Amino acid sequence: MQPIVTKELTKKFGTFIATNAITFEVKEGEIFGFLGANGAGKTTAMRMLCGLLRPSSGEAKVAGFDVYKQADRIKQNIGYMSQRFSLYEDLKVKENIRFYGGIYGLSNNTIKEKTKQLLQKLQMEAEADQLVSALPLGWKQKLAFSVAILHDPSIVFLDEPTGGVDPVTRRQFWDLIYEAAGRGVTVFVTTHYMDEAEYCDRISIMVDGRIQALDTPRQLKAQFQAESMDDVFLKLARGK
């Protein structure tokens, strides 16, 4: 079973078509890059897949559940991290972990254990009792990602997770993503950084609400006779 399957998925806002009949599949354990210029319809598509937005037409299944009828089941099985910071700044690091663990229904023991593991992995044991507002942005993003996969979802959606983060931290962030993918978590990620696009197994590029290209980075570069993903993106985004 494919973790994400869409068919002709469309979202209209009045007469504006934000996402125009997109069809694609994401394989299990894959890092799927979802690229496109601002306003191309990436966020709309992602919100529909997460059950935050009702599609106008078309079909989509996430983790085997229908986005129209089983949004609640989908939510139990996905993790989500948005470009807007999603942790509570006025709560301590471990209080945030406890809260999100709790609302996903983890038992107290599991929460305790996972908190320990997570802090160890991020090397943040010393910061467990600090308010999140006191952490540097890169740390916050790494923490947010770890919290988003705390309940072991089969799919995690990342909406421009590394916006505004320095290159070193971005690299560390991608290590976390690889590690999760290695454990079989499917990663669906949007980004504007083309070097990050190279890290993905497959990439789709959206232009004006449609998917214009979908393949591995290597194939795309060959197809568009481009040196880098940057060139591929520019050719597609400009070449109307």
Added chain:
Amino acid sequence: MRTIFFILQKEFLQIFRNRGMMAIIFLIPIVQLLVLSNAANYEVRNLAIDVVDQDHSAWSQRLVNKLTASGYFKLHRQTFNEKAAFEDLQLDKADIVLMIPRHFERDLVREDKASLQLLVNAINGSKAGLANGYTNNIIRSFNQNIRTEWLALDGRNGPAVIEVTYSNWFNTRLDYKVFMVPGIIVVLVTMIGAFLSGMNIVKEKEIGTIEQLNVTPIRKHHFILGKLIPFWIVALFELALGLLVGKLVFHLPMAGSLWLVFLFAAVYLWVMLGMGLLISTFTETQQQAMFIAWFFVIIFILMSGLFTPVENMPHWAQVLTWFNPIAYFVKVIRMVLLKGSGWANIQIYLLIMLAYAVVMNGIAIWNYRKIT
């Protein structure tokens, strides 16, 4: 259930970590109670009075003394010259001018009747009404004193006087604080319910965490209960604090059962929390939520009978108070605390509040969507 518990834990952590919030909960209510209860006072004292005494007789002087001795008036000017008095009235230096015409004493003694003129600065209608009332009362009693004295002197038959004696029930000394404090407590509790709950939910929208919560399996009713219950508890605590301060500082009588007050407040608060929730569903920022809540709460307070009796309002406004939750609570808390009203008396109001709470929360929940 467990989900609600985690949300409650988070909310309380955030409330108690927020210094501003702590001040709003613990400090501001006490200050407001002390200040407002002392300031919102209908008794008018120290009215500035100008006496234009053109008679200058023993009797006119006696009248003036009687007025100033009452404690309600402060003699601002005593003069022959009416122009000076009119000027004081113009410049707002005098609230009231008493004109004692020439031959006041002569007319009084010879003809057994005399006239006085009273000019009242009526820019503030209720103050003017009270000033007029006080003065008339004092003059009437002055009149009676004279009659009694003369009666004793020459045994003539004075006019029959029907004396009305008053007895003020439930607030024997007509203490306005006793009347105001319960109402101010209602306002405090209302503020917590209507403002903080709505603003709290909108804050999650503002900082973007609502998006994160919406992709979790939190159910709509878990989220709503988790958000409203903390302020329900805080507001009930506020009520207890208000009553305690009322008792200790203002010697607020508590004739009826406190349990009834709390029971009513517990239901009433769901109306206010529901209102806050409803407002939060169609606002995007805390400022918007604040202004809309403020708009309604101010209208509710001014039309609640807290400051001006509902019976004084025009008919259409009285009809509107049937839909005013604050009016019910103000009425009930005064009934129970001052009059000792029991279950039978407030039952109907409690039922109305219950219906109101169900409708208000129903609309709010219907309007609140996780999916757009």
